[in-house]
Amino acid sequence: MHVNYWNELKKDKFGRKGLYMVAALGIAAVGAGWLAPHDPFAYVAPPLSAPSLTHPLGTNEVGQDICSELLYGARTTLLIGTVAALFSTLFSLLIGLTAGIFRGWVERLLLRLVDVLLVIPVFLLALLVAAYVQPGRLTLIVLFTVLLWPPGSRIIWSQVISLRNQGHVAAARHFGAGTGYLAFRHLVPELYPLLVVNFIQVVRRAVFMEAGMAFIGVFDPAQKSWGIMLHYARDFMFTDAWMWWLLPPALAISFTIIAFALIGYALETALDPRLRRQSYAGNK
Amino acid sequence: MRKRLGDYILAFLIIIMLNFFLPRLMPGDAISALYGDALMEMSPQTEAYLLERYGLDKPLGEQFGLYISNLAQGDLGYSYYFRAPVGQVLVGALPWTLSLIAISLLISALAGIIWGVEAAWRRGRKFDRASLVTIMLLNGVPGFVLGILLLLIFGFYMPWFPISGGASPYMDYSGWEQLWDYLQHLFLPALTLTLVQLPRNFMLMRSSLLAVKEKPYIYTARNKGLRDRMVRYRHAARSALAPVITRLGMSIGLLFTSVLFVEIIFAYPGLGNLFYLALQHHDYPTIHGCLLLITVCVLLFNLLADLLNQKIDPRLRELDARQLLERA
Numbered sequence: 211m212h213v214n215y216w217n218e219l220k221k222d223k224f225g226r227k228g229l230y231m232v233a234a235l236g237i238a239a240v241g242a243g244w245l246a247p248h249d250p251f252a253y254v255a256p257p258l259s260a261p262s263l264t265h266p267l268g269t270n271e272v273g274q275d276i277c278s279e280l281l282y283g284a285r286t287t288l289l290i291g292t293v294a295a296l297f298s299t300l301f302s303l304l305i306g307l308t309a310g311i312f313r314g315w316v317e318r319l320l321l322r323l324v325d326v327l328l329v330i331p332v333f334l335l336a337l338l339v340a341a342y343v344q345p346g347r348l349t350l351i352v353l354f355t356v357l358l359w360p361p362g363s364r365i366i367w368s369q370v371i372s373l374r375n376q377g378h379v380a381a382a383r384h385f386g387a388g389t390g391y392l393a394f395r396h397l398v399p400e401l402y403p404l405l406v407v408n409f410i411q412v413v414r415r416a417v418f419m420e421a422g423m424a425f426i427g428v429f430d431p432a433q434k435s436w437g438i439m440l441h442y443a444r445d446f447m448f449t450d451a452w453m454w455w456l457l458p459p460a461l462a463i464s465f466t467i468i469a470f471a472l473i474g475y476a477l478e479t480a481l482d483p484r485l486r487r488q489s490y491a492g493n494k
Numbered sequence: 495m496r497k498r499l500g501d502y503i504l505a506f507l508i509i510i511m512l513n514f515f516l517p518r519l520m521p522g523d524a525i526s527a528l529y530g531d532a533l534m535e536m537s538p539q540t541e542a543y544l545l546e547r548y549g550l551d552k553p554l555g556e557q558f559g560l561y562i563s564n565l566a567q568g569d570l571g572y573s574y575y576f577r578a579p580v581g582q583v584l585v586g587a588l589p590w591t592l593s594l595i596a597i598s599l600l601i602s603a604l605a606g607i608i609w610g611v612e613a614a615w616r617r618g619r620k621f622d623r624a625s626l627v628t629i630m631l632l633n634g635v636p637g638f639v640l641g642i643l644l645l646l647i648f649g650f651y652m653p654w655f656p657i658s659g660g661a662s663p664y665m666d667y668s669g670w671e672q673l674w675d676y677l678q679h680l681f682l683p684a685l686t687l688t689l690v691q692l693p694r695n696f697m698l699m700r701s702s703l704l705a706v707k708e709k710p711y712i713y714t715a716r717n718k719g720l721r722d723r724m725v726r727y728r729h730a731a732r733s734a735l736a737p738v739i740t741r742l743g744m745s746i747g748l749l750f751t752s753v754l755f756v757e758i759i760f761a762y763p764g765l766g767n768l769f770y771l772a773l774q775h776h777d778y779p780t781i782h783g784c785l786l787l788i789t790v791c792v793l794l795f796n797l798l799a800d801l802l803n804q805k806i807d808p809r810l811r812e813l814d815a816r817q818l819l820e821r822a
Contacts, residue, residue: 325497326504331792333751335512338785341773342516418636422751425638426758427773440638444759447642448650460639468634475630 215403218480225476231469239284246278250434258451267454270442279434280458286435287466290347290420294354295412299405301355302362307393309363310370321367327360333419340423346430350423354416362408369404373397407477414470421463436463502797509789513782514561518554528778529574536574544572570786571779575772580783583768588787590660591757591764594680595749598687603742605688606695610738611731613696614703625696633693637752641686641759648682655682658761683760690752691745698741702734709733736806743799747792754788 219225238245247264248254253273254265261268267276309320336353343349373379379396387395423429424437431438436459443456517528529536529544536544545551548560548571564570570580613625649657656662660679667675706712707730715729716722757766765784772780 322501325501326508329501329505329793329796330508331747331751331789333754334785334789334792335509337769338512338782339516341778341781342520421636422638422755425755426770440642444642447646452646456642460642464635464639467636468631471630471634 215406215477215480219473219476222476222479224472225480228469228472228474228476231465232473235284235288235466235469238281239288242278242281242285246275246281248275248278250274250278250282258446258449260450261454267458268451270439270455271446276439276455276458279439280436280462282434283436283439283459283462286347286433287417287420287463290350290354291413291416291466294351294358294416295409297351297355298359298412299362299409301359302366302408303398303401303405305359305363306366306370307397309367310374311389311393311397317367321364324360324364324367328364332357333422336419336423337426337428340428344430345423345428346433349430350420354412354419358412358415362412365408366401366404369401370397373400403477403481407474407481410470410474410477414467414474417463417466417470436460498800499797502793506790506793509786510562510565513786514558517778517782518557528571570783573772573777573780573783575775575777575780580779583780584765584783584787587763587765587768590762591753591766594683594687594756594762594764595746595753597680598684598691599742599746599749601684602688602691602695606692607699607731607735607738609692610696610699611703611726611734614700614707615726615730617704617707629693629696632689636755637686637690638755638759640689641683641756644682644686645759655679657682660763679762683756683762686756686759687749687752690756691749694745695738695742698738699731699734702737703730706730706734740799740803740806743802744796746795746799750788750792750795 219229247266251274254275255269255273257269257271257273259265259269259273265275265277267280270276270279305320305324309317336357339345339353340349345353373396379392382392382396420435421437421440424435425440425444427441429435429438429441439459440456440463443452443459446452447456528548528550548557548564550557552560568581570584572578573580573583576583609625613622616622645657648654656679660676661672662675662679665675712725712730715725720729753764754766754769756762757764758770761767765788769781769784769788771777772784
């Protein structure tokens with residue numbers, strides 16, 4: 211699996227677009243403090259003002275600047291998405307590796323656990339938990355990490371199994387390599403591409419879940435996020451305000467999901483030789 | 495197969511345990527976690543009755559026993575917002591949700607299959623490329639965004655369809671009129687749900703047909719002079735259908751999540767809308783009941799799909815995780 215996925219990504223038409231889109235989101239999130247015209251929590255103008263020069267997207271029902279809310283929302287979305295995806299991917303790696311290396315009852319136990327967790331509808335479980343605690347950023351990150359690791363661990367496990375039997379890994383083992391050495395020197399580097407794909411997919415799911423939960427009304431009111439904006443904006447959707455209040459966060463969510471989907475699609479094409487042949491084959 | 499069944503039973507137990515322990519692990523006593531604001535307007539007698547009935551002041555072990563036995567009898571508690579037993583409220587909402595799901599599943603499957611076949615048949619040509627881009631964009635729009643947009647466009651700016659509810663209230667319709675009214679209310683929610691599922695079905699059918707398209711028997715069929723449409727649907731599509739049907743069954747679980755959003759947006763009187771109302775009014779017994787019923791439905795349909803799939807395609811004994819990823 212020696213694929214230079216960064217190059218593959220840049221070469222791919224979809225991948226490149228996805229990268230630009232994510233870069234734009236990153237700039238909005240990191241630079242929210244400078245880019246935003248106002249403090250998103252300050253009451254800066256009469257409630258429900260229409261867009262003007264000082265408030266490019268008008269104000270919400272309590273007089274906060276919507277454009278600033280939108281920029282700060284990028285922060286929440288990206289932070290929750292990437293951190294949750296990072297931890298859950300690490301967790302998948304840990305479980306997948308452990309099951310693949312130790313085999314025996316450890317493997318049976320872990321795989322069984324994964325199989326059981328895979329049939330549980332994740333979003334509903336998140337709602338159940340969140341109905342009790344008004345979930346802030348940290349809670350959401352923990353929740354998504356806990357809920358989103360199982361599929362990845364199964365994919366990683368099956369890759370570890372097939373790697374174990376390959377020449378160089380078997381050779382290292384027979385030369386007396388320890389478990390830790392084997393894992394981090396030989397297995398983990400070969401798993402990188404899979405981990406990246408998994409990371410991207412979890413980001414996408416976490417972004418969707420955060421927005422969805424906030425939309426339904428399970429969120430911490432002390433924060434700004436696109437889902438929360440949608441939740442409040444929905445009460446005013448039959449006024450003209452939907453154009454500058456409802457539409458922007460909706461588009462932002464779609465933009466983010468599409469951006470990560472494009473990257474994921476490009477990466478999968480690069481990693482799966484079958485798909486690669488398909489997409490570069492002639493048009494017959 | 496017995497193992498698969500075991501997985502579902504274990505998953506069900508985990509959900510039951512969470513449903514039981516979560517409110518009881520919250521700070522404060524169980525009755526305030528379970529009934530929330532409703533306690534304020536309850537008479538001491540009612541409170542005492544609830545404590546007694548559900549054993550809320552007993553040790554956890556005993557409570558759990560009571561909880562399970564109540565559950566087995568379909569007693570999910572009393573809803574203070576709806577002023578009715580939770581079980582009764584749920585039973586009233588379930589048919590709406592199920593019919594919404596059934597209709598959109600059917601239409602999106604048909605549309606996805608036909609569109610997928612047509613696109614794959616013209617692979618790499620203009621129609622195929624345009625379809626792919628459309629589908630990718632559609633796939634990026636979450637159901638709740640799509641629903642709101644459709645509601646605004648076809649319910650508000652072009653008021654062709656009712657914007658909320660499952661039927662017109664206070665109307666004494668009869669027979670066909672009633673049916674027409676139901677269908678009108680069903681249209682936009684079902685359309686949203688159909689569009690949400692369409693990308694998956696399209697992609698599945700397209701790639702499945704691409705794999706079949708170059709097979710020798712297709713050449714045979716074509717070269718013996720059959721009409722193109724005959725080859726496309728009788729020969730190619732038919733044999734490409736099996737994996738698509740398999741995945742369709744698995745997507746039902748996903749549907750129960752999407753239907754939640756759709757019902758909330760259109761105030762469609764099913765389980766999703768019920769959950770939303772309960773959440774807004776802190777009606778915890780109903781929240782629990784809803785989530786429990788929905789997860790049970792999801793588990794049940796997934797199990798059915800699993801069983802069916804193994805009948806259709808024995809190669810699927812070992813499900814791969816990528817497929818499972820799609821259903822959650």
